[in-house]
Amino acid sequence: MTKKTMTLNLTDAEMRVLEELCAKKDLSKTALLRQALRLYQLVEVRLEKGDKLFFEDDATKEKAEVMML
Amino acid sequence: MTVTVSPIYLFDVQRGEAAAAELWDAITERQLADWEAEWLPELFSAVQRLHRAGVERRLWPQSRQWDWRRKVKVLQGLLAYPGFSIVCGGVTQGMMIVDTTKKRCRIDTQNGQHLVYVEFVENAPWNRPELVDPPRYRGVGSILIRAAIALSQEEEFKGRIGLHSLPQANGFYANTCGMTDLGVDPEYEGLRYFEMTPEQAEAFITKGNQP
Numbered sequence: 637m638t639k640k641t642m643t644l645n646l647t648d649a650e651m652r653v654l655e656e657l658c659a660k661k662d663l664s665k666t667a668l669l670r671q672a673l674r675l676y677q678l679v680e681v682r683l684e685k686g687d688k689l690f691f692e693d694d695a696t697k698e699k700a701e702v703m704m705l
Numbered sequence: 706m707t708v709t710v711s712p713i714y715l716f717d718v719q720r721g722e723a724a725a726a727e728l729w730d731a732i733t734e735r736q737l738a739d740w741e742a743e744w745l746p747e748l749f750s751a752v753q754r755l756h757r758a759g760v761e762r763r764l765w766p767q768s769r770q771w772d773w774r775r776k777v778k779v780l781q782g783l784l785a786y787p788g789f790s791i792v793c794g795g796v797t798q799g800m801m802i803v804d805t806t807k808k809r810c811r812i813d814t815q816n817g818q819h820l821v822y823v824e825f826v827e828n829a830p831w832n833r834p835e836l837v838d839p840p841r842y843r844g845v846g847s848i849l850i851r852a853a854i855a856l857s858q859e860e861e862f863k864g865r866i867g868l869h870s871l872p873q874a875n876g877f878y879a880n881t882c883g884m885t886d887l888g889v890d891p892e893y894e895g896l897r898y899f900e901m902t903p904e905q906a907e908a909f910i911t912k913g914n915q916p
Contacts, residue, residue: 662818673784
C-alpha cells in the first residue's frame with residue numbers, strides 16, 4: 637500500500653508526550669500517530685451517531701462519561 | 706476503494722494438489738454477493754443435515770447467525786477495522802474483519818500492548834470438515850491468521866494477535882496456530898480467548914503449511 641509523507645509541527649510538551657507514549661507502547665512516532673488517527677475517527681463516528689463515550693472502573697463498574705466538546 | 710490482491714495457494718483436497726488463489730486486503734460487494742448466493746444456501750443445507758441427524762442445536766455452526774453484509778456496512782470506512790478475503794476458483798473462500806485499535810494484550814508478558822484482534826473470521830461452508838466431508842479447500846484459516854499477523858507486524862505490534870474462538874475452532878487456534886489459551890471469557894458469551902505472542906507468531910510463520 638502506498639503511503640504519503642507529511643511534516644508535523646508539535647510543541648515541546650506535545651513532542652514529550654508523543655515520545656513518552658512511543659516508549660511506553662514500543663511504537664515509532666508514525667505508528668503511534670496512525671493508531672491515534674484510527675481511534676479519533678472511531679470516536680468521532682460513534683459520537684456523530686449519538687453514542688456516548690464512557691470509562692468504566694473495572695472493580696466498581698462505576699461509569700464516567702468523557703465529555704467531548 | 707483500492708484493493709491489493711496478493712497471490713497465495715490453497716490445497717485442493719479432492720485433487721490432492723495446490724490451487725492458485727488470491728488474498729484481498731478488503732471485503733467488497735463481490736464477497737458479499739458470494740456470501741449471500743453461495744455460502745448461505747450451503748450453510749443452511751449443512752445445518753439441515755445436522756438437524757436431521759439429531760445433532761444438538763448448540764453444536765451447529767454458530768457463525769450461521771452472522772450477517773456479513775451488515776457487519777461490513779457498519780464498519781465501512783473505519784480505519785480501525787480492515788477486512789480481508791480469499792478468492793479461489795472465482796468464489797470467495799474466506800473472510801475476516803480485524804480491530805487494530807480498541808483491544809489490548811492480556812498475556813502477562815505483553816499486558817497492555819497493542820495487538821490485532823480478529824473480530825470475525827469465517828471459512829466458506831464447503832471448506833469446513835465439520836460440515837462437509839471431504840472439504841473443498843484447506844488452508845483458508847491459516848492464511849487469514851497469517852494476514853492478521855502480517856498486519857500486526859506492519860503496525861509495529863510485532864505479530865501479536867488475539868481472538869475469541871467459536872467452540873468448533875478452539876483446537877485450530879491452540880494446536881495449529883500455537884496460540885495461548887487464556888480460558889473462557891465470562892464477559893464474551895463464554896467463548897475462550899486466545900492470544901499470540903511475537904515468538905508464537907514467528908513460529909507459526911516459520912512452520913508454513915505443516916499441520
